Amino acid sequence: MTRAALSALWSFWRRNPLQLFTLVAGLALATALWSGVQALNAEARSSYDAAAAVLGEGRYDQLVPRSGETIPQETWLTLRRAGWQAGPVLEGRLRAGETSVRIVGLDPLTMPGGAGPVTQAGDAPLATFLREGTLFAHPEVAGALTAALPRPVVADPGLAPGTAITDIGVAQEILNRPGALSRLVLAETQPLGRPPLAEIAPELVRQTSRQSADIGQLTDSFHLNLTAFGLLSFAVGLFIVHGAIGLAFEQRRPMVRTLRTLGLPLGRLIALMAAELAAIALVAGGIGVALGYALAASLLPNVAATLEGLYGAQVSGALSLRPAWWLSGLGIALLGTALAASGAFWRIARMPVLAGGGRRAVALPAGRRHGRQAALAVALMAATPLVLWVADGLVAGFVALGALLLGAALALPPLLDRALALGARWARGVRAEWFWADTRQQLPGLSLALMALLLAMAANVGVSTMVSSFRLTFTGFLDQRLTAELYVETESAAERAALRTLAAREARALLPVLTVETRLAGRRAQLRGLRVGPTYSENWTFLAREGAVWDRVAAGEAVIVNEQLARRADLWPGATLELAPGRSLPVAGVAGDYGNPLGQVIVGEALFRDLFPEETATRFGLRTETPQALRTALVEEAGLDPGQITDQSALKAFSLEVFDRTFTVTAALNVLTLAVAGFAMLMSLLTLAGMRVPQLAPAWALGVTRRTLGRLELLRAGVLAGLTAAAAAPLGLALAWMLLAVVNVEAFGWRLPMFLFPLDYARLGLLALAAALAAAAWPALRLARTPPSALLKVFANEA
Amino acid sequence: MLLEVDGLTKSYAGPEGPVEVLRGVDLALDAGRTLALTGDSGSGKSTLLHLIAGLDTAEAGRIRLDGAEVTALDDAGCAALRRGRVGIVFQQFNLIPSLDVAANIAFQARLAGRHEPERDARLAGALGLTPHLAKYPEQLSGGQQQRVAIARTLAARPKLVLADEPTGNLDETTSGAVLEEMLALVAETGAALLMVTHSEALAARMERRLHLSRGRLA
Amino acid sequence: MRHETLLALTALLAAPLPAGAQGFAGMGTDAEGFATPAPDPRFEFPADHGAHPDYRIEWWYLTANLEGPEGTAYGLQWTLFRSALAPGEAEGWESPQIWFAHAAVTTPEAHHAAERFARGGTGQAGVRPDPFAAWIDDWRMAGESFDDLTLRATGPEFAYEVELTAEGPLVFHGDGGYSVKSEAGQASYYYSQPFYRAAGTLTLPGGEVAVTGSAWLDREWSSQPLAADQTGWDWFSLTFESGAKLMAFQLRQTDGGTFASGTWIAPDGTTEALGDGALTATPLEETQVAGRMVPTRWRLEVPARDVAVTVAALNPRSWMDTSVPYWEGPVRVAGSHAGRGYLEMTGYE
Incomplete structure (x- = not known):
């Protein structure tokens, strides 16, 4: 019985290879994107680690x-x-x-x-x-x-x-x-x-090992965000899978009915269909993991080490695959398929034996379903701030993110419908009116593909914003925290005296690093004393400030706190902090301090020495235009050892190089995600193509040439993609904002500032448009070449 | 007695409250005999057939088929019954579009686990399907499709064949030919036949006939 | 016969560095260029207390059963292993000799362990026969003579310093110190000093503890200690209240069988070798430790000596979480003979 039923179920795919291809390709691309992002993550991580790991430097x-x-x-x-x-x-x-x-x-x-x-x-x-x-x-x-x-x-x-x-x-x-x-x-x-x-x-x-350890948390945050985008890319692929499964199940309804009337129990039927889908998912997942491998290999320079780590290929030659990694790829493919197919299965499970004989029309008349969908979308989007307001934690952040994205995707078809109705109202001339009305009629059949495009675009806007904001913040932070060109570690009073003498002559400024660990605002925290001067006032940016921050700090009248402490102890400008019994000062500014697990309070040097007279600075920053010359002088004249002098430019250069590499990969991922969305659109258009002939035949009969019909098809895809892109830009920004300002705060206690890059978004919009037009090109061409006899048949049938 | 139906009652939700379709229907059919069930549109003929096949459930009454209490069976039991003992020929053929003719004919017998390729070949020959075995349903005419459905049913050697307006979708000439072939083959296999039809001519070809009117048999 | 640890290191050296315990397969390999033990050994002391770099493996293995001021029982382990990548010694970093050491302190509630690694040739580790000194880093077992030693070791959470005084003669196992390890004839040179009186101080997370008790030092060297089908062993060193002592071990084979052997040591140090079949060791109870089941209560029988005792771990969690992990800890003996001792178990994967 099982074999007979399976062969019947499988025969459907054999007779509809395009649908099978859509399903497998969609799933494989989704898995590949996920794997690719994982590879990128691992590559970035290993790049960070490579320098530090040599000889355990930093560790x-x-x-x-x-x-x-x-x-x-x-x-x-x-x-x-x-x-x-x-x-x-x-x-x-x-x-x-x-x-x-x-x-x-x-x-x-x-x-x-x-x-x-x-x-x-x-x-x-x-x-x-x-x-x-x-x-x-x-x-x-x-x-x-x-x-x-x-x-x-x-x-x-x-x-x-x-x-x-x-x-x-x-x-x-x-x-x-x-x-x-x-x-x-x-x-x-x-x-x-x-x-x-x-x-x-x-x-x-x-x-x-202190210095290099500081960036660890910052990079962790980066990886968390990238992982979120990996999931998002996967979600884009799932839209294709959902569409393909939904269509296949609709078309198989009559077969399901026949199988059941012939005596196949419902439970067995569902089990068989699930097994069939699982098999497809495993194959597609396998292809996807392999594609991810290829993706990573072609995108990343020096990727061998990463791949070795990810895929477990060993240098010794014997290729042994790491099962955990493959399993996670296949697992996510299975999970995604289950998610995408759950609705279809639910409908089949509830379908009475005799119902469902007829196909449900693939393209329902627009309008009716939109009411319910719009209500659900509004509810989901309303839930987003509600979740954030009611619940805390990383999970809440991700739940809110999910609600926002799903809500936005569901809201897209009703929104587009409205926009198209508006277009119809402004249309002049019968052909334009027909164009708008016809576009509106196509909307339901394309809505899944358009939702995928929306998410792909939003993900790209989000990832660009996130990566670029991260880069700006990170370099800004490096500039701010490693302001001095050279850092010197001293061991004795004699060395310090020599350093002072030399610095007075050769350096622009000598900045002692004064830090103690103590308890402030009821928790473990660092107190830092700064020699206030142009080095700080020119380089530091504040997240929040009140008045002339540096003047007040220099005068010992106020303190600066880092963001972690500000958030944990609710110390924002205007609040007061007790530094010592009976000694309280107002907070003048809040500064970003990425990667520091501890709260930090910054005071002027004089106040610091007042509070901790026994602390001696052993570490100094040196400002200079000629770091090489100063370094030589420190060694030769002040008798310091090269090991005591750190050149911060090396660390900066390394960090920036890592980012440049990440940017290349991000750009490539953008193109790929859009390609996936374009693929979804192509598949939808091809599916619709068969139904289009009866709809277009009357227009042809009334004198619109087939060429024009083809052009209008292309234009239609462009209009829909353009409208979708317009909706995606704000969604992408919302996404980036939630990752930087909500998820990151929940995970690490500090917020990454967000910067906007309008030119990038415009470029992405054009890319999305190009993807949609490319997807529509072939169906449009086919339409333009439809033989007149096929169009005539429409009328013959009607007669 | 192969089939016994006692006091079967069934109603559907209508726009103005429930509509009783069957009100206490009794019916009996011996192995190897044929019975026509006639009645106007909406008289409940198809509903009765569906109930006997376990495709639908009744409110009251019982159906015994070949010793099994159909009305007491669960979904899986009904499915087993359809697989093993009943064959149904529908008006709209219900072939599997993605399987070719040979696979469609073999299908139910394979589900039931008693597939005999020689029997398929004989049935296909008797129904004139031999040249079409490699074709797909969409490439066949209506009459040919219904012949495939009949071959599929009889290949599984059911004890009871249920036919619901089997020629309703066919033109008159084809209809007559298909019916003759079906009756001959059913007689040859020794199965009982219960046919729903609104055609007096068809009903006259059966050994017995019952008329369903206002939910009761006469 | 101890310490497959060493053998495992031999395997480790042929395997990727981070591989950890490699199991014991391959340990019974041929001795390429290494000297092999021969019957009828003639030991020369103090020279033979020192290292034998022409043999592949060697150890100085000390265990002690100690007691604190309130009667609390403690166990102590100090082991220095030598494992050669090639026979012979060379100066500096060229040396083919790898040294490593394990130290542990066991209390009824806790088990603290530490390990050290070194290369020969640099002076970081080594053994000098006269005056005797065995060391690696700051760990030392040294004294004027082999009968009078000071032992010290430190770890991140423990330290100890103990004086050892021999109160009896050296004891030679097997046939005059030639100890056979398998039916195929694998063998080692093996002697012990089981008569040390011990006194010293343990430094534990709870503070310093003054301890006294007894200690047992094993010396063994060889080049091919295990047969190919042997998977691990269970080794007992027991001191009975009568003053007699028993060393017993069994090697477990892949086919489920065992090769057992031992030495009965009278209070005056005279010995009787116990061949395969003269003793049986049967696990009675297992403990889950470090994710595996390890027998921590045993039935040990030597019919010829009327010994029928139960051997139970002082702390069933005496797991040596070292690069090559194994179980080693103090035991209590009850039954026909009462006493205490040490148990080592290897190859429980």
Whole structure:
């Protein structure tokens, strides 16, 4: 029985391959977009991590020499024998032919946490690393190294550009620095009872990992937003799937009735149809994951490492796929299909045996359904602010987002209907009137495709806004927080004196970094003292401010709080904060502080020293036009070690490069999402094409040429797409606003400011129009070439 | 007794309250016999047929078919009954458009799990369908489509064939030919036949006839 | 016969670095270029207390049963392993010798463990026979002689320093220190000093505890310790109230069978080897620890010595969450003989 029924069900797809194609392609594209965004996410993440991960920079504290370039290996040994868990690193430059390679030598046995570069260097067996003297090199320099050294070299795209990693012994040999180390990486957990550093190795300085850790939360927020857009892209694809399934089920109603009258139980029938759809979903999902792979591979430079992580392909050659990732792709395809098909199944389950023999007309007369749909849309959109008002949390944020999008999508057909009615009223001439009326009649058949277009457009507007706003905020934040060109870490009063002397002569300004952790407004928070000057007043922007913020702070009359604290303790300009018993000051400004988990209060330097007289600044920012010269002077004249000086331009440049890469991918995703929406439109138009002939025949008979009919079809698609694009722009902005201002606040406690990019939106609108016109081109051409006999048949049948 | 119907009552919701379509219908049919059910439009002929086939449910009364209490069966039971013991020939053929003629003929027998390809071939031959086996329903004339429906029903070897205006969609000449072929084949298979028709001529071809009027049999 | 840990590291070295426990397959491989133990060994002390770099694996394995001032029982472990990537020693980073160590303190409620890694040749870890010193980083077992040692180790949440004084002779297992590990003839050199008196201080999250008790040091080296079909083992070192001691182990095979062996040690240090079949160990109760079931109560029988005892873990959660994980902790003995000791179990995946 099952086989007979299955063959009957399957025969439908065999006889309607276009519908099967629509379904599979829609689902595959949806899954591919989702996978592509995941890949993008992973790529961005790995780019951030690549620099930091080399030698656990940013993750682990390090010991560096107080003066000079190297640490004697005996010092490391002394530290180990005293219990200090530290891994030795020797770093140096090696000339290999024309290029200079950064050689990093390390000891895999004592490197902290196993998160060091050995795991970075792929799955190098420890024995290979230790015994064969292998170098793991970035592909760009692997060739040069192979030519220059009589040693095995393995290319590894997971490494930072220009870098090669090898065993510490090998590094000492090829750099010709026996017994020398550059720095020691400290494990996060250290055993009890170690003697203090100053006692056993006073010549070393501990460098904390603080700076780079700060951007972690900021990037997490970025990834959360991208994930939301991944889901949205998937939703666009689901509209196609929903449309395809709905159409197929409508057309199969007579078959369902026949199968049941012939004795197939309803439960079995539904189970079989579900199994059939599940099989299709699995195939489409598989194609989608593979497409996502191709998408990622073609979009992202240096993607091998990412793909390795995502798809589990191993460098060793044996391709073993990571099941979890594939399963999640297939799972989301199945889930999406279930979602898209639930309505169709529900109708079949409730359908009496004898009902549903006749097909429900695919294109219902416009108007009647719109009332109910509009009411539902209004209810959903009204629910959006209600949800935000009543509930808190990330889930509420996403629920509200979902309600807004669904509501907007449902509102589209009634809105378009109104707009077209308006057009009809202003139309002059019989042909124009007929055009508007006919367009209106087409609306129900195209509404699903138009909803997909709406969501695709909105997603694109949203993603552009989000990514661009993020970039502006991020670079602005970097400018604001890393204002000084150089940062110097000092270890002694003598060094500080030397620094002051030199800075007075060579630098534009010397800015002490004064920070203590304390309790403020009833919670753990940082108090920061700033030497107020043009550095801050020119670079800082405030989310909220009152009066001359910097003057008031400099005079010790007011404080600045960071956004986190402002939100958590409700401290906005005008509120008062108690800094110490009996010492309260008003809040003058609120500043963004992206990525800081703690609240922060900023006061003037004088007030800070007053409150914490025992705190000495050990870290200083230096403003200068000539950072290189100043750096040299600091080392040569003030006797500082290069390890104590941080050049902030490197961090900035790296961050911006990551963004540029992200932008390329975002642009490509925009095109793809619109292509998917265009595909939905093409499929709808093709489905409608058969029904169009009887509708158009009278117009043809009355003297409209087939060419004109074809042109009008194209124009119709353009008008509908244009109207949809007009509706999508505000929706996309609302979407971006909710992600930046609602979801982000719920997830991280701070809000990303939103910037508008009208030119981008205009470009996106044109792109959407182009997609719609491209989709309409073929159906229009087919119409223009309909043989007159086919048109004549319409009248013959009617007779 | 193959089929027994006792006191069957059924009504539908109408614009001015419920309309009683059947009011206590009694009926009996022996294995291998034929019976015509006539009546005006709306007299409830089709409703009675649907109730017997388990496609619809009655308010009161009972139907026994081949020892089974149809009125007491659940949805799955009714489906099993239709699969195994009843064959229905509809006015609008109800073929599966995406399957070819051969697959359509074999379909119900395969559902019931007793498919015999030789029997299909014999039926197709008797009904003149052999040249059309690879065609799809949309490529056939109305008469040919109804022949396919008849072949499908008889291929499953039902004990009772229910026919609802089987020739209602056909022109007169075709109608006569199809009917003759159907009667001959039903007699050959030994199935009982209950045919709903509004045509006196058709009814006269059956062994017995009952007239349904105002929801009662006469 | 201990510590597949070491063996697992051998496997680890042939496998990707982050692989963790690789199981025990492949440990019974051939000894490429390594020396192999031969029957009738002639030990030379103190030289043989030191390292034997021509053999693939070696360990200095100390366990102690201790008691605090209020009678609370504690267990302590200090182990230094040597695993060679190639035979012999070389200077500096070229050394093929890998050293690693485990230290643990077990209380009835908690189990603290730490591990260390080092390469030979740099001085970060090593063993010197005379005066004896075994060390890795700040962990040390050293003294004027092998009979008089100071032991210390530190971890993120514990530390200890204990004095060890031998009150009996060295004990040689198997045939004069040649210990057979499988029917196929895999073997190791294996001797112990089970007569240490121990006294010292444990530093625990709750503060310092003065402890006294007894300790047992195992010395073993080999190059091919396991047969291919052996999956793991259960190892017991028990000290009875009568003064007698028992070392017993069984190697579990893939076919479900076992190879069991042991040594009966009289209070004066005289020994009797117990061959395969002379003893049986049967699990009585399992505990779920680190996501797997591990037997933590055993029935141990040596019919020839009228031993029929129950061995129960002081803390069933004595799981060594090290790179190569295993179970190791103090036990209490009841039944025909009362006493205490240590249990080690490996290969429970």
